[in-house]
Structure formats: structure tokens, C-alpha cells
Amino acid sequence: MGTAGIPPLGVKGRKVLIITYYWPPAGGPGVQRWLKFVKYLPDYGLEPVVYIPENPTYPLLDEGLLSDVNPNLTILKQRITEPYAWASMFSKGSTKKISSGIIPNKKKQSLTQRIMLWVRGNLFIPDARVLWVKPSVAYLSKYIQENSIDTVITTGPPHSLHLIGLKLKEKLDIKWVADFRDPWTTIGYHKELKLSASAEKKHKALEKQVLNTADIVLVTSPTTKKEFEALTNRPIHVITNGYDVEKITKQPLDEKFTLAHIGSFLSERNPKILWDALAELISENKDFQSKFELKLIGAVSMEVLHSIAEANLNSYVNNLGYVSHEKAIIEQRKSQVLLLVEIDSDDTKCIIPGKLFEYMVSERPVLAIGPKDADFAAIMQSTNTGIFVTYDEKAKLKQAILSYFEYYQNGTLQSHAVGLQQYSRKNLTGELAKVLEGVTK
Numbered sequence: 001m002g003t004a005g006i007p008p009l010g011v012k013g014r015k016v017l018i019i020t021y022y023w024p025p026a027g028g029p030g031v032q033r034w035l036k037f038v039k040y041l042p043d044y045g046l047e048p049v050v051y052i053p054e055n056p057t058y059p060l061l062d063e064g065l066l067s068d069v070n071p072n073l074t075i076l077k078q079r080i081t082e083p084y085a086w087a088s089m090f091s092k093g094s095t096k097k098i099s100s101g102i103i104p105n106k107k108k109q110s111l112t113q114r115i116m117l118w119v120r121g122n123l124f125i126p127d128a129r130v131l132w133v134k135p136s137v138a139y140l141s142k143y144i145q146e147n148s149i150d151t152v153i154t155t156g157p158p159h160s161l162h163l164i165g166l167k168l169k170e171k172l173d174i175k176w177v178a179d180f181r182d183p184w185t186t187i188g189y190h191k192e193l194k195l196s197a198s199a200e201k202k203h204k205a206l207e208k209q210v211l212n213t214a215d216i217v218l219v220t221s222p223t224t225k226k227e228f229e230a231l232t233n234r235p236i237h238v239i240t241n242g243y244d245v246e247k248i249t250k251q252p253l254d255e256k257f258t259l260a261h262i263g264s265f266l267s268e269r270n271p272k273i274l275w276d277a278l279a280e281l282i283s284e285n286k287d288f289q290s291k292f293e294l295k296l297i298g299a300v301s302m303e304v305l306h307s308i309a310e311a312n313l314n315s316y317v318n319n320l321g322y323v324s325h326e327k328a329i330i331e332q333r334k335s336q337v338l339l340l341v342e343i344d345s346d347d348t349k350c351i352i353p354g355k356l357f358e359y360m361v362s363e364r365p366v367l368a369i370g371p372k373d374a375d376f377a378a379i380m381q382s383t384n385t386g387i388f389v390t391y392d393e394k395a396k397l398k399q400a401i402l403s404y405f406e407y408y409q410n411g412t413l414q415s416h417a418v419g420l421q422q423y424s425r426k427n428l429t430g431e432l433a434k435v436l437e438g439v440t441k
Contacts, residue, residue, distance in 0.1 A: 013042065013045040013046050013047045014045065014046055014047065014150075014151075015046075015047045015048075015049055015147065015148065015149045015150075015151075016041065016046050016047065016048055016049065016149070016151050016152075016153060016436060017049045017051060017140070017143075017144065017149045017151070017152045017153065018034055018037075018038065018048055018049065018050050018051065018153045018155070019051045019136070019140075019152065019153065019154045019155070019161050019164055019165065020034050020050065020051070020052060020154075020155050020161070021052070021053060021056065021129060021157075021158050021161060022034075022058070023035070023050065023052040023075075024062070024063075024065035024066045024068070024069055025058070025061050025062060025063045025065065025066055026056070026058040026060065026061065026062070026065075027058070027060035027061050027062030027065070027322070027324070027325065028059070028060040028062075028264070029263065029353075029354040029355070030157070030181065031062075031065060032241065032354055033155070033179075033181055033220075033241055033354070034050075034155055034179075035065065035068055035069070036068070036242070036244055036425040036428075036429070037425075037428075037429050037432055038050060038069075038070075038073065039068055039070070039244075039425070039429075040425060040426045040429035040430075041429060041432070041433065042070075043426070043429070044429065044430060044433035045433075046433060046436065048073065048074075049074045049075075049076065049147075049149065050073060050074070050075045050076065051075075051076045051077075051078075051136070051140060052075065052076070052077055053077065053078065053079070053080035053129075053132060054077035054078055054079045054080070055079055055080060055082075056080060056082070057082045060299070060322060062324050062325050063324075064324045064325055064326050065325060076139075076140075076143065078132075078135060078136060078139050079135075080129065080131070080132040081131040081132070082128060082129065082131070083124060083128045083131075122194070122195060122196055122199040125199060125202050125203060125206070126158070126159045126160050126163070126184070126203055126206055126207075127157065127158040127159060127160050128158070129158040129160045129161070130160040130163070132160065132161075132164075133160055133163045133164050133167065136164045137164055137167045137168060137171070140152075140164070140168060141168065141171055141172060144168065144172060144174060145172070149174070150174055150175055151174065151175040151176075151177065151436060151439060152165055152168055152169075152174050152175070152176050152177070153165075153176075153177045153178075153179060154176070154177075154178055154179065155179040155180075155181060156178075156179070156180060156181065156182075156184075157181065157182055157184075157187075159180075159184050159206075159207075159210075162178050162210045162214075163206070163210070165178060165210075165214065166209065166210055166213055166214075169213055169214070169215075170213075175215050175439045176213070176214050176215050176216075177214065177215065177216045177217075177218060177435070177436070177439060178210055178211070178214035178216075178217050178218070179217075179218040179219075180217065180218065180219050180220070180224060180228075181220055181241075182220075182351070183224050183227065183347075183350060184203070184207040185200075185203050185204050185207050186227060186347050186350075187347065207231070208231050208232070211228055211231050211232040211234060212231070212232045212234060214234060215234070215235075215439050216234065216235050216236075216237065216435060216438075216439050217232070217234055217235070217236045217237070218236075218237055218238075218239055218432075218435070219236060219237070219238055219239075220238070220239070220240050220241055220352055221238065221240065221350040221351070221352045221375040222238055222350075222375055223349050223350030223375050224238075224350040225238050227350065237431075237435050239428055239431050239432055239435070240352055240357075240379075240423065240428065241352065241354040241356075241357055241428075242357045242423040242424055242425045242427070242428045243357040243358050243360065243361045243420070243423060243424060243425065244424070244425040244426075245424075246326075246329050246358075248326070248329055248330055248333065250333075251330055251333050251334045252334070253334055253335075253336060254293070254295075254334050254335055254336055256291055256292065256293040256336075257288070257291040257292050257293065257336050257337075257404075257405055257408050258293045258294075258295045258318075258334075258335045258336045258337070259278075259292070259293070259294055259295065259335075259336070259337050259339050259367065259401070260295035260296075260297065260331065260332065260335035260336075260337070260338055260339060261294075261295070261296055261297065261298070261338075261339040261340075261341065262297045262298060262328050262331070262332050262338070262355055262359075263297070263298045263328075263353070263355050264298050264299045264300075265296065265298060265299070265300040265301060265304045265341070266301055266304075266343075267301040267302075267303040267304065268343045268345075269304070269341045269342065269343050270301070270303055270304045270307050271341050271369050271391070272307055272311075273369065273391055273392075273394050273397060274339075274341075274369060274397065275307055275308055275310070275311035275313060276311060276394065277394055277397045277398045277401065278292070278294070278311065278313060278316075278401070279311045279312060279313060280398065281398060281401060281402065282313075282316070285402075285405075287405075287409070288402075288405055291405075291408075291409075292316055292405075293316055293317075293318055294308070294313060294316050294317045294318070295318045295320065295331070295335060296317065296318070296319045296320065297320045297321075297322075297323055297328055297331055297332075298321070298322055298323075298328070299321075299322055300319065305319075329358065329362075332358065332359065332362050332364070333362045333363070333364065335364055336364070336404070336408050336413055337364065337365055337366070337367050337401075337404050337413075338359045338362065338364050338365070338366045338367070338386075339366075339367055339368075339369075340353060340355065340356060340359065340366055340367070340368040340369070340370075340376075340386075341368070341369050341370070342368075342369070342370035342371065342374060342376070343370075343371070344370070344371050344390075344391040345371055346371065348370070348371055348374070349371050349372075349373055349374050349375060350375055351374075351375070351376070352375050352376045352379065353376065356368075356376055356379065356380070357423050359385070359386075360380075360383055360385045360415075360417055360420055360423070361417070361420055362415070363414055363415050363417075364414070364415055365385070365386050365387070365404060365413065365414065365415045366380060366385050366386025366387070366415070367386060367387055367389075367397075367400055367401065367404065368380060368386060368387070368388045368389070369388075369389055369390070369391065369397070370388065370390065370391075371390065371391070372390050374388070376388075382419060383417050383418060383419050383420055384415075384416055384417055384418050385415055385417045386415070387400040387403075
């Protein structure tokens with residue numbers, strides 16, 4: 001694998017054990033947060049040791065991310081037993097979609113999908129990776145004691161990894177930091193798992209036990225912090241996701257007026273208000289009709305594609321499918337406008353999509369649709385990186401698109417962002433280092 005530009009780990013510092021499921025060559029957003037933290041922790045005198053499954057079932061792969069892994073990094077691996085691997089023998093397509101978070105609309109779920117969701121929610125609590133907990137605790141207990149490790153970090157989802165931290169804490173009385181990239185029982189898809197009353201109760205009990213046993217809890221948004229503060233009085237720190245310096249040659253912008261969505265386009269994120277607005281603009285504005293292109297990069301659910309077709313937008317779609325992270329960044333920076341969509345629900349106000357931070361440094365304006373009072377709307381406003389609308393503001397949405405289109409026609413369409421440095425991966429790792437310093441005091 002390529003390692004150009006990656007410095008050696010250098011002076012050995014205090015060891016920190018990081019337990020994560022997602023690691024290169026895994027693709028998608030779940031791998032980025034701790035890949036980047038691990039990259040920069042040595043700059044702050046900390047020596048990361050990473051523990052991952054030896055034989056994971058990743059729904060997305062991106063070999064290019066291996067170039068960000070330091071060749072001198074200690075990586076521990078143990079085999080994992082995964083129900084997703086078994087389930088793929090019966091329905092590979094459904095397994096891949098569900099494991100990557102794409103849950104079909106209830107009315108369109110097949111019998112196989114309904115069964116898989118029930119089994120996932122009720123028999124594997126908190127998730128399908130729970131069978132990795134017991135062997136991991138046995139292996140890591142010995143390793144921690146033999147290698148003088150005093151701090152363990154678990155990151156979820158999958159939240160079963162927090163159970164590894166919980167049991168190590170109880171067994172060895174080490175310092176434990178629980179990092180929540182997403183919430184647990186309030187995440188949007190949780191209610192789609194067809195949970196029984198007893199399963200729901202167990203999920204909530206485990207969540208509360210983790211939150212009240214960890215020495216420190218990390219979250220990615222202010223709303224998640226507020227939710228967790230109702231469950232625990234443990235210290236909770238907000239460290240958002242961020243952007244890294246990408247060494248990519250500057251690309252010429254697309255000739256078309258491209259509105260680009262990058263990343264998974266889930267069924268519940270289907271913004272019918274946008275498809276209606278675009279259809280109206282195409283009908284009302286001949287220039288817009290001749291110049292517009294909808295660029296989709298990443299896994300897109302059938303429900304989203306069906307809604308686009310219903311709005312008669314198929315002839316304007318350029319669907320590139322899933323591409324490598326590097327290719328996605330290139331396409332992002334070539335696009336005229338970047339589209340960010342979050343589910344219209346109180347449950348998603350806390351979600352700050354990881355792609356937002358890469359969008360912000362692309363020098364391209366962002367058009368975002370989400371729930372009222374979404375945390376990411378405040379970040380967009382403070383950094384002057386785009387326009388945010390809610391799902392009941394179609395007139396404002398149309399005006400925003402038209403405004404961007406007019407700037408495009410004049411050759412002046414670009415972003416004028418401010419205050420982005422606070423969201424660099426290196427700066428955020430500095431915040432993490434301060435938290436880890438405090439956990440031992």
C-alpha cells in the first residue's frame with residue numbers, strides 16, 4: 001500500500017487502545033473519524049494502538065484509504081463471527097443494503113428483509129457484531145496488562161463495541177472513553193428494527209449502563225450531548241467530524257450546472273420537495289432546462305430513484321454510483337453546487353453529516369435540506385458555506401437554486417467560507433488529546 005507523506009510514529013508516547021469496527025479498506029463515512037484521529041495523535045505525544053476485526057463484512061470498500069495508515073502503527077486483529085456473513089448466503093443484496101444503513105420503505109420490504117430486520121433488532125442486541133464482544137475482552141485483557149495500556153477508546157456504531165469497553169472497565173479498571181459517532185436508541189433507523197418491548201428495554205438499559213460507566217463520553221453534535229445529559233452526569237465532550245488536507249490537483253468545474261449529492265442517499269432522506277422544485281424550474285426556465293444536471297455519487301436507494309423518475313428528472317441524472325474517496329473529492333470539487341440532505345425528523349437534528357466538512361473546504365456552495373433547528377444548519381451559517389432550508393420551504397428552495405444558477409451563468413458561483421480551520425482533522429485531534437490528558441487526572 002502507498003504510504004507517501006506519512007511520517008513515522010516517532011517518539012513512543014503514552015499508549016491509547018482504540019477499538020473500532022471500521023478501518024481501511026472499509027469505505028464510507030464510518031471509517032474516516034478514527035482513521036484521521038489515529039493519523040494525528042502521535043503529533044500530540046500519544047501512541048495509538050488499533051484493534052479491528054480480522055475478517056469483517058464491510059458493505060463498502062475503498063483501498064485508497066490504506067494510504068492514510070501509518071506503516072509503523074500497531075494494529076491488532078481478531079476473528080469475528082458475523083450474522084451478516086451468514087445472511088448474505090440467502091440474500092446478498094438485502095444484506096449489503098441493510099448493513100450499510102439502506103432500509104427499504106416499510107411498504108416495499110420483502111419478506112426476507114422484514115425477517116432480517118426483526119432478527120437484527122431482537123436477537124442481536126445491540127447489533128449484529130455482538131458476538132465479537134466476549135473473544136475481544138479475553139484477548140485484550142491480556143494485551144492491555146502486558147503492554148501497560150491505561151486508556152481504552154471504543155467507537156460506535158456498531159455500539160456492541162462499547163460493551164467491550166464496558167467489560168474491560170469492569171475487569172481491569174482502566175480509563176475508558178466511549179465515542180458515539182451516532183446516537184444509539186434515538187438514531188433514525190432504530191425504530192425500523194421491529195423491536196419487541198423487551199428488546200427495546202434492553203437496548204435502553206445497555207445504552208444507560210455504557211453512558212454511566214465510561215469515564216468520558218464523546219459525541220459529534222450538541223443535540224446528542226443534550227440527549228445524553230438526561231441519561232448520565234458523566235463528562236460529555238463534543239468533538240465534531242472534520243476535514244483533512246486533500247492533495248488533489250485543481251479540477252475544471254463542470255460545464256453543466258451540476259447539483260451533486262455525494263454519499264449514501266437513503267430512503268428516508270428522499271427530498272420530494274427538491275424533486276418538485278427542480279421539475280418546476282425546468283418547466284419555467286428554458287436556460288435552466290438546458291444547463292441543469294443532477295449528479296449522484298454513492299449508493300442510492302430505489303425509493304429515491306423512483307421519486308426522481310416520478311418527477312420526470314431521469315434525463316437530467318448522472319448516476320456515478322459508489323466511487324473511491326479520492327474520486328468523490330475530485331467530483332465534489334468539480335461540481336457547481338453540493339447537495340446535503342438529512343431526514344426530516346426530530347431524531348436527526350443531532351446528525352452532522354461527515355461530508356459537510358469536506359463540502360465546506362471544496363470552495364463550492366452548499367444547498368442543504370433538513371429538519372428545523374438542525375445542528376449542521378448552525379455550522380453552515382457560522383462558516384458562510386451555503387443555504388439551508390427546511391422541508392416546508394419550497395419557495396425559499398427554488399429561490400436558492402435560481403440564485404445559484406444566476407451566479408453560475410455570470411461565472412461568479414463560488415463559496416466564501418470563513419472560520420474553517422477549527423474543523424481541520426489535526427485541530428480536532430488536538431481537542432481529543434486534551435480530553436485524553438484529562439481522563440487520567
